Amino acid sequence: MQSIAQGVLAWELTESSQYLGLIVFAGLVPLGLLSLVGGSLADTADRRKLLLGTQIWQMLGSLTLAALVIDDEIAPGLLLVVVFITALGQGIYAPTFGSVVPSLAGTENIGAAISLNSSQIQAARVVGPAIGGWLTSQVGFAEVFAINALTYLAVIFAVYITEFPESAGRVRSLSDRLLGGLRLASRFKQVGRPLLAMFLFAFFCLPFIGQLPAYAELRLGIDAVSSSYGWFYACFGLGAFSGAFMVGTFFRATHRPTVARIALVGFGASQAFLAAVTSLFVAYFAVFLVGLFYFMFPVTMATMWQEHVTDAVRGRIAAIWVLSFGGTVPFSNLAAGFIVERTSLQTIMFASAIAALILAIGVRFPRGPVIGDEDLDGLTFNFPGKRFRGRRWLAGNQN
Secondary structure, eight states: OHHHHHHHHHHHHHOOHHHHHHHHHHHHHHHHHHHHHHHHHHHHSOHHHHHHHHHHHHHHHHHHHHHHTTTSOOOHHHHHHHHHHHHHHHHHHHHHHHHHHHHHHOGGGHHHHHHHHHHHHHHHHHHHHHHHHHHHHHTOHHHHHHHHHHHHHHHHHHHHHSOOOOOOOOOOOHHHHHHHHHHHHHHOHHHHHHHHHHHHHHHHHOGGGGGHHHHHHHHSOOOSSSHHHHHHHHHHHHHHHHHHHHHHTTTTTSOHHHHHHHHHHHHHHHHHHHHHOOOHHHHHHHHHHHHHHHHHHHHHHHHHHHTTBOHHHHHHHHHHHHHHHHTTHHHHHHHHHHHHHHSOHHHHHHHHHHHHHHHHHHOOOOOOEEBOGGGGTTTTOOOTTTTTTTOEEOTTOOO
């Protein structure tokens, strides 16, 4: 609800694609700034306290935003500041939550847990935009932000009553705690390659997300402050829900690199289809397909790296995962807004489609062992034939 209202408010204030890019940048760049810190804390600190603290922080941010836009007006610069400060909590929350999901579900259920978690997030993208679009058109932005703030209470309660496993990481040097995930990802391709693929996908293929309000008005002729736009965004969310669900069910036994390539080719084709249509009815179907193939890819990538790490380093690798998306999409949207102002929305959308097809052809995912905290020891040394000694190979690895 808040995401759609925030984007529409930004468009109503400025009618600028460049400003839409700035809003996405302000909301996601804290993930890049704080994810390494969050990942380090997730491996060594009390995870419940981290999750509670960050949820309270974001709830207060939503309440502040509601108070500031009570008359549906706010200075564009102030909106950027509030969005940025609120999102600082997500920079710690995201890698922490990413590290506890497999711990709660058990290593034998990692694939299903990631798919289920992703599915419920996308289900919220179906319900939230529909409600948020309707509420925005009926009552205003402040009410949407205030309702969102209240929903944090449910999350806070759920975190409070859940028993989380203790952090398994050893207390190491500051360098290992902050940069250990990067070192592991760069050394072990079975972990690093899915992260790199997600970085390239986020940077070259996802700039369109922040431009959806502009696309709706300029290409389809519908008001971004309307229930029609809410349903349009909900179709995107329904597609994403379907894609995440399919990875954990229909494609569960399929060779994962194959699923990744299906997702990339499908995304490229559906993105080009969306860029070409002008009918609202056809656009609903096209954006559903974009969402479906778009989210099949990150769910597959997340499953691949999660299966190759132990709980002792999961938080630090989760931080790199968050960085590959949250630290990349802000800059790609910033660049996209600049390019759209000087060319067109279709230029960005067709370029994203081509990038996805190139990635489908060029990406490779090697096999490898499960890695843990002990793999940080002597990481700068790489003696042939000894690199994987004493390591566990993943049973039934699909990669």
